Amino acid sequence: MAMKSINPATGEEIAEFDTWDQATLDDVVTQVGYGFADWAKLTTLEERCLLLKRMADVLRDDQDILAELITLEMGKLYSEAQAEVEKCAMLCDYYAEHAPAQLADEIIESGASKSYVAYLPLGVVLGVMPWNYPFWQVFRFAVPAVTVGNMALLKHASNVPQCALAIQEVFRKAGYPDGVFTTLMIGADKVESVIRHPAVQAVSLTGSEPAGRKVAAVAGEELKKTVLELGGSDAFIVMDDAHIKTAVEGAVKGRFLNMGQSCIASKRFIVDSMIYDEFIEAFKTAVEDKFVVGDPMDKETTLAPMARQDLLDELHGQVTASVELGAEIVTGGYQLDRPGCYYAPTILTNISSNMPAFSEEFFGPVAIVLKATEPAHALGLANATDFGLGGSIWSNDIATAETMARGMESGATYINSITFSDPRLPFGGVKNSGYGRELSEHGIREFTNIKTIWIK
Known part of the structure; x- marks a missing residue:
């Protein structure tokens, strides 16, 4: 062997x-x-x-x-x-x-x-x-x-x-x-x-x-x-008082860093219904404007390949199965037509609990966006997963966000930042x-x- x-x-x-x-x-x-x-x-x-x-x-x-x-x-x-x-x-x-x-x-x-x-x-x-x-x-x-x-x-x-x-x-x-x-x-x-x-x-x-x-x-x-x-299926909660531009910048980095191949990548974006449409449009624009496909050794390239073809195939299978059950593709959803393991950055909406997009970890450049009606609903969606590694909450109401952070079932919760590992802080999950x-x-x-x- x-x-x-x-x-x-x-x-x-x-x-x-x-x-x-x-x-x-x-x-x-x-x-x-x-x-x-x-x-x-x-x-x-x-x-x-x-x-x-x-x-x-x-x-x-x-x-x-x-x-x-x-x-x-x-x-x-x-x-x-x-x-x-x-x-x-x-x-x-x-x-x-x-x-x-x-x-x-x-x-x-x-x-x-x-x-x-x-x-x-x-x-x-x-x-x-x-x-x-x-x-x-x-x-x-x-x-x-x-x-x-x-x-x-x-x-x-x-x-x-x-x-x-x-x-x-x-x-x-x-x-x-x-x-x-x-x-x-x-x-x-x-x-x-x-x-x-x-x-x-x-x-x-x-x-x-x-x-x-x-x-x-x-x-x-x-x-x-x-x-x-x-594994992880980290929640990225965006409250109705969040600064949308800042949250979108965090969403793009949090989901697509390392081509989304990270346990602590932001994976499930839970957005308050009051700003949901505005967030989706800004997120779509940012994703479509950011990425330039090419050789990952080239400093101009911003879209790298996934690590292996079998991983790409598994991810695309999860996307396809979710779409067949009613999920909607905002952008992406396909392998790029070129040599290598390149997958288009993808955003999925209209997610329901019977879909892989709701319950499974998507280990690659696919963002799942859910709509929340209030803070308690957002926290419930964040905790509606078998995973509990990290998560983030985006809000200008720090007191409320901190209360929610304590209620999030995860090993770490970051407020107004994507989740990341730091030698000074303990890292792990529940x-x-x-x-x-x-x-x-x-x-x-x-x-x-x-x-x-x-x-x-």
Whole structure:
């Protein structure tokens, strides 16, 4: 079995890699497990933070090369790929500065002479990561994990093998010892064996809901910790007092950044009936005026391809099924007639609860617009989903918006901004969007032994 790297802008194969057999995989994981004691006990947190600073330098020095690889392998705009690499460097900077305080012993008064909580490493952590942000998603799990003193294994998406190997090389160039971060050249069929390996103590997965359920089931049998960041169908609520131009600008960015291939992309636009028609017209105009199709490496291009043809076909199937049930296409709704995986930016209205557009995650450049009669109705529509990752509310009445934000069933709600991840803030979801948190002090403590020490 081989992993193929295919340029989604042209459909051409770039590279092919053989996957490991089971014996090779078992040997690598075992050796990583042996290396844990040295890494955790023979390095200090201060030394690990210095490595983070070096890694930030490597990322910035190689930014253009790494960004080009991201664009060639998964298709995003080159400017967006550059921003992704810089965000990884910022993450390294953040934990280099803040990890010592976040992992410091926490003194707690308990009647003992001294009692405290220590945050200690668990061992080997497996990351099962997606293709849509092929660097950021990996660094988001791996940087805090190795900074604590864990070892990190990466099972990356099979369509970005070059990115997976390049990340391992970034760690090497930064000076991390062999084995601290290791890319596993395996398919999904071997993930279960890695989870069950005695050396592996925890799993972080970012991906689909079905994948999350499978990983959680296996890890549960093995009594191993998991953090799951799964799908999302984020609501974008526009109240009747919102500034429509600003909201539309946010809607275009929130839905079509990364060609809409993001768990926290704005997907369901819930607009107050008083401004619904005005919003739809402005949204349609903005979408039709913004996008220029072309090579994603070209700085003039604003419409990149989707990452794979099968993903495009699945998205179009959801659009077609919804239209057959009565949804209306305001703009788009078709694959562009050119080489590559290009799909026209699409807006759907007249949505009812029996349609895929109402209940399923649309992972691509399709916006679903719903009409709300009042704030309570808007919040009810926002919560009428099995997902609960992020969401946003657009209003000039901040007090009301903040009350609604607390009632939105999501891991994060942003007011007058699209949802985004920030190293300083915890990131994760509720409901079928998963559990656990990444980033901030909450994320770095997820894969630690939160250990009580009591002295008298």
